[in-house]
Amino acid sequence: MSAVATFELILTLIALVVVLRWLALRLRLPTATALLVGGGLLAFLPGLPAVELDPELVLVLFLPPLLMDGAYFTAFGRFRRHLPGILSLAVGAVVFTTFAVGITVHWLVPTLPWAACFALGAIVSPPDAVSARAILQNVALPRRLLALLEGESLLNDATGLVLFRFAVVATLSGMFDAGAAIQDFFILSLGGLVVGSAVGIAWIFAVRKLKDQTLIIVASTLISWLAYIAGEAVHVSGVISTVTAGLILGWFQHQIFPASVRLRGTAFWHTMVFLLEALVFILIGFSLRGVLERVGGVGAVTSTMLTPVLGVVVAVILARFIWIFGADALVGVLRKVGVRRARPLGFKQATVLGWAGMRGVVTLAVALSLPASMPARDLMLVCAFAVIFATVVAQGTSLGFLIRKVRPVDTEPPAKMDLGACEARIARARYAAVEAGAYANDGTLVHPQLLEQTRRRLAGTESYAEDSERALEKMRPHFDLLLRSISAGRAELLRIHRAGMIEDEVLHNLERDLDVEELGIILQLSEDA
The missing domain is CATH 1.20.1530.20 (Na+/H+ antiporter like fold)
Structure with a gap:
């Protein structure tokens, strides 16, 4: 051959x-x-030719x-x-x-x-x-x-x-x-x-x-x-x-x-x-x-x-x-x-x-x-x-x-911390880092929006850790709306590109950001399901 x-x-x-x-x-x-x-x-x-494999x-x-x-x-x-x-x-x-x-x-x-x-x-x-x-x-x-x-x-x-x-x-x-x-x-x-x-x-x-x-x-x-x-x-x-x-x-x-x-x-x-x-x-x-x-x-x-x-x-x-x-x-x-x-x-x-x-x-x-x-x-x-x-x-x-x-039963002893508790620990660590850097040396708050955003994320994560099923029930409509917004953003991005208003590099960079955001939401939903 x-x-x-x-x-x-x-x-x-x-x-x-x-x-x-x-x-x-x-x-x-x-x-x-x-x-x-x-x-x-x-x-x-x-x-079709015969296939001879070399081991x-x-x-x-x-x-x-x-x-x-x-x-x-x-x-x-x-x-x-x-x-x-x-x-x-x-x-x-x-x-x-x-x-x-x-x-x-x-x-x-x-x-x-x-x-x-x-x-x-x-x-x-x-x-x-x-x-x-x-x-x-x-x-x-x-x-x-x-x-x-x-x-x-x-x-x-x-x-x-x-x-x-x-x-x-x-x-x-x-x-x-x-x-x-x-x-x-x-x-x-x-x-x-x-x-x-x-x-x-x-x-x-x-x-x-x-x-x-x-x-x-x-x-x-x-x-x-x-x-x-x-x-x-x-x-x-x-x-x-x-x-x-x-x-x-x-x-x-x-x-x-x-x-x-x-x-x-x-x-x-x-x-x-x-x-x-x-x-x-x-x-x-x-x-x-x-x-x-x-x-x-x-x-x-x-x-x-x-x-x-x-x-x-x-x-x-x-x-x-x-x-x-x-x-x-x-x-x-x-x-x-x-x-x-x-x-x-x-x-x-x-x-x-x-x-x-x-x-x-x-x-x-x-x-x-x-x-x-x-x-x-x-x-x-x-x-x-x-x-x-x-x-x-x-x-x-x-x-x-x-x-x-x-129907084999999982007899493995559970881990000391579940998904929700782990996410809460990560959120606390991130909030502590933002809080430590949100103020200038003289005590002036220089990153108020980031601090507030991180605080809200921490509160939501801790609420999910306490009662994941109830929190997920409330979060699903939120995630569904986010996915629809991402889809709308991607459609607008493509419309702008097809109209010749942006270069291909801009299309790829912004589309990558939307894809990463969408992937994060999908993974979150799959882990919580």
Whole structure:
């Protein structure tokens, strides 16, 4: 395929993303499901070129920014508080699933070496950060469940990749050293932590030196790939390195970024991540065609591989439930013997957590990277696709329904301060600053209007904090009128511009001010709803 044809194909895929996203919204389906199924169906249309994905390119192109996005917006306090549970899923559940799938495959295909069976288990064991984010953004979950799922999706890829690497080596060489594997796992993880911390600290110093807003946004975007490539270059976990750098960026961006950079950068970042996520699922669907052609078509799959493929899918889903309910039972026992910090999830939350185990880009890339000499390589590829489609389509589509039926209760202890009380504290701090600067040295009031305006804002905020529902009922007509006034102002601004009375620069500057004001009102209404 020529360079021009490749570029045209990319443009076509982006256009498909728009159409499939629109269909998903109309049909109320998860976007990931629509993209995956749509890509798979469209791949078999006559005239479309076959898509062959380079697994190393897939990992280095898509995984770092998507991991960075998850880490950057992670609620770090909850991540730290629930780290034991996150590690139980990211390490324990992945290892358990690897062994469960390996045993199942060896039982169904006795001629396959044990190491190859565990290699297949390692391919399908880690739930995917991309799939999790694509599905979870459309559902409402208790805070603890959200922290566990987001944290798991950030860290479990490292476990799966290490297990896969050792299983492949053991298969091809016939040798396996469990002690060396465990030691290497800790070295890779700690090394990734060190590299990611170094990249994050370097980013802090670099951003403080940069003055141009565009350069700051570009430099911050490149950090995801820099952290991943740096980790892989020194032979440690690029996944852990990227996640660590992302957590640092997310923690310090509030002090380092000006408001304008944060607004512009977040808008750019969300758009880029959406396109990358969408292209991942489209390409997964498109690459199905090449895999089926390689193994002899759908007929060959159903006649020779159906039983082991179904066995792998069932083993993947059941293993997660067994681990989660078993670990939760252990936490319940610890709670009963007096360990106060041990808080079991309970049946409802454990059920939702067990069903939310979607696989995606990492499973695909790792499967495609299998050496040609790997025993049962075709079976492994088909199993990988089957697990991706089963988890993203079946589990992802039904997750919202399951949540509505089970109705998991948020058992997280509430924060010491709610939204209204926090806004009141901020308003008091702002009023104190204005009051301190409103008077000249001789005591003369030089900013009476600003002081009065800030005082009224403080009074309104404190009234809202005392009774938010009643205050919101009074504020809604006020906000509605403000939105109408902004709309009228924007219409007048456009009328003046269309009449040729102002330059484009004036239009853009004033429109930006109106947009920021409107966005503030909309966010206020959404937070209060």
